[in-house]
Amino acid sequence: LLARDEHGVAWLLWHNATRSHTFYSRWLGTRFGAPYECRSLVGSSAAREIGDPLRGGLTADNLPPIAVHTAQKEMALGSGALGVALQKGDASGAVYFDRLVVPELRAESGSKVLFVDMLQVAETDGLVETFHPMKKHPANPVLRPGPKGAFDDLRAHAYGEVLHENGLFRMWYSGWPAGAARDPQNYKHYVGYAESRDGVSWVKRPLGQVEYGGSKANNIVDLDDRGEDTYMPMVVRDPADTDPAHRYKMIVEQRRGNTLHFSADALRWTHEGAVNARLLPGSTQRNTAYWGDRRNLFYDTLERDPTRRWKVYSHCFGSPDHVRKTCRFWSPDLKAWTADPGNPILHPRAGSEIEQHMTSVWPYGGLYIGMFDVWDPLQRMPQQMIASRDGRNFVHVFDGRGVIELGKPGEWDAGWTSPVNVPIEVGDEIWYYYSGNAAPIGFLTDFVYTPMATGLATIRRDGFVSLDLAPGRSTGSVTSIPFRAGADRPIDLEVNADGLGGGKGRLAVEVLDGEAVVAASNWLAEDGVHVPVVWPEQGGVLRPAAGKPYRLRVRLEGSARLYSFSFR
Structure with a gap:
């Protein structure tokens, strides 16, 4: 199934009968993102555990019931969720309704974009997610x-x-x-x-x-x-x-x-x-x-x-x-x-x-x-x-x-x-x-x-998942879902990044109105958990029009690695 959320991002949803789960992946402009699970209907009397040595693993005799699923095709702006429905394939035929949260991005102090689920990312180009154990x-x-x-x-x-x-x-x-x-x-x-x-x-x-x-x-x-x-x-x-x-x-x-x-x-x-x-x-x-x-x-x-x-x-x-x-x-x-x-x-x-x-x-x-x-x-x-x-x-x-x-x-x-x-x-x-x-x-x-x-x-902090340049790429970018600035409130940003020291890498932030760049930061070339973003062409302070949708695009070069960006 294909669906589109309120930010214009396409979702692909499919059912995996072996796992008895519906999964989804989002289109990120140049590629589909990682697959993530939706809610399951596991729990009917026909279900058995896969791979459990005490139950002989998965066999033709203990396959779970196949569920039918569907999803909302379009989301209304501000609804904050993508509706899904799943039906058990057993005799009960029970239908389960649920909501997949589609978060918004708020330009307010403390609002942070992490990459553990990529739900506040609209597009990536030349970047891959990297997992970091403790x-x-x-x-x-x-x-x-x-x-x-x-x-x-x-x-x-x-x-x-x-x-x-x-x-x-x-x-x-x-x-x-x-x-x-x-x-x-x-x-x-x-x-x-x-x-x-x-x-x-x-x-x-x-x-x-x-x-x-x-x-x-x-x-x-x-x-x-x-x-x-x-x-x-x-x-x-x-x-x-x-x-x-x-x-x-x-x-x-x-x-x-x-x-x-x-x-x-x-x-x-x-x-x-x-x-x-x-x-x-x-x-x-x-x-x-x-x-x-x-x-x-x-x-x-x-x-x-x-x-x-x-x-x-x-x-x-x-x-x-x-x-x-x-x-x-x-x-x-x-x-x-x-x-x-x-x-x-x-x-x-x-x-x-x-x-x-x-x-x-x-x-x-x-x-x-x-x-x-x-x-x-x-x-x-x-x-x-x-x-x-x-x-x-x-x-x-x-x-x-x-x-x-x-x-x-x-x-x-x-x-x-x-x-x-x-x-x-x-x-x-x-x-x-x-x-x-x-x-x-x-x-x-x-x-x-x-x-x-x-x-x-x-x-x-924020270090579990980062965005890094894909193999063979020297530049790349990530673009957020839209945000709306508040009245008379400047946009004050910071990034959590490394790989910038010694001239090996750098990154910059742009503000997009549609596809047009309306503001660009200086290039950041020092590592840190709280690296401030400065807007030189706006006198160091950015005040976009209140209520209008904008997106943030972060450009990475060389060995730059991005863990998060936040509104301060």
């Missing part, structure tokens, strides 16, 4: 298991949270003793606390709250565990809460369910009880909406509905296919939670993974960025990156590429990587702490016997 710190692992006999002498890993406040890095992590490997049913996880001034050298600060091994001289956090397993603490600092005693919020997984806690200092916590029970009330039956191994909690700054401001993303596991997918939940107050009626919102069929474990999502640059633990055919778990414009319809970003890659065979993180709740921004970098294990996860391995520690991975 870089691992040379001191890894930065937090290691404790001494023999400690509650974390086998595992001290980033099933947890890291905050950076007033020059202090604060970590809440999951600890597991060596005895648990011999008898995991009778040992439990504990939540530990650590601090650091540089984010690399960590001190496990004694808290004196919980007795372990006959002593309270440890860094275990008291979370009213009642003798139960307690791990995966998700901590959020909420400066908007008028109650100082609720400045910090925590949800942590315990045997009875996910429990809620409040604190004024993030060290001493009150206990509000379970907000997501493991079992149905008065029953031994598992709650199908339970957040098993939940890794994600955040206050959604992009959400307009106040009843949905708090979000949890979790892998979910259920019939008919019995594999882990991604589900979404929301709450107005952290106490009453609602499951998205469209769950699962992301399915392994859309990508190359077999299962999706422990999804993390966070608002960044006007959209939602996320990662999940990939379960691959060798039972290893690198990190896959995803992105969304509405928090519900996600796309794989460079499917199959690890954003936190596995270590080399024999290294401490060769079999598994799994980061904390959300990353933190430190200077001009994004820092993400992650758990690592040398062994693959799965029932055929010695996974429970291997130590687990915490490492640090970093990347420049």
Whole structure:
């Protein structure tokens, strides 16, 4: 199917019967862009998992039902979405309607163009997208298991949270003793606390709250565990809460369910009880909406509905296919939670993974960025990156590429990587702490016997995907979708770019009215995350006519590499 959005960009949509997904690709002036997935109809009784060794892979007997699909041919200006409809090919014939978000570009402070999904790009010429994994710190692992006999002498890993406040890095992590490997049913996880001034050298600060091994001289956090397993603490600092005693919020997984806690200092916590029970009330039956191994909690700054401001993303596991997918939940107050009626919102069929474990999502640059633990055919778990414009319809970003890659065979993180709740921004970098294990996860391995520690991975701001000159090209350009300037507001831009130093590359920005160039910047020849754009022919300040549509075109030469451009 062919469709055209409100910016005049053509979309090609097609159905992949093997994956039971509809995919799309956008025409970028000289080529089609990368394929991205739409919402799927996976979940009917006929569906089976592809590539799952427990189910014999994909055979003629377990092919998914073929779905019929259609799409809106033309969009009205300002509608902000391309309508699609998909119909199940099974006996139900159920029809599912959805909206593919088509973002606008606003000429206002903080508006940023990233290239993780290319939806704010109208045209490219001579450029290709390049994916950049995060870089691992040379001191890894930065937090290691404790001494023999400690509650974390086998595992001290980033099933947890890291905050950076007033020059202090604060970590809440999951600890597991060596005895648990011999008898995991009778040992439990504990939540530990650590601090650091540089984010690399960590001190496990004694808290004196919980007795372990006959002593309270440890860094275990008291979370009213009642003798139960307690791990995966998700901590959020909420400066908007008028109650100082609720400045910090925590949800942590315990045997009875996910429990809620409040604190004024993030060290001493009150206990509000379970907000997501493991079992149905008065029953031994598992709650199908339970957040098993939940890794994600955040206050959604992009959400307009106040009843949905708090979000949890979790892998979910259920019939008919019995594999882990991604589900979404929301709450107005952290106490009453609602499951998205469209769950699962992301399915392994859309990508190359077999299962999706422990999804993390966070608002960044006007959209939602996320990662999940990939379960691959060798039972290893690198990190896959995803992105969304509405928090519900996600796309794989460079499917199959690890954003936190596995270590080399024999290294401490060769079999598994799994980061904390959300990353933190430190200077001009994004820092993400992650758990690592040398062994693959799965029932055929010695996974429970291997130590687990915490490492640090970093990347420049906006640095996950860049635009680079295509092989054989010395020049190229990228053109944005249209924007409209506000009344009496100058256009103040900055770019995030490198490859410009030493005369090896340069870039410039043009403002287009139709195809005519109405303003051109100076050539930029210095690397930086916040490189200002200057308009010499306009006296350094650009004031286009208010309300009129314009586009931005960035020209690249030589070794120039563009990560983003932003309105300031």
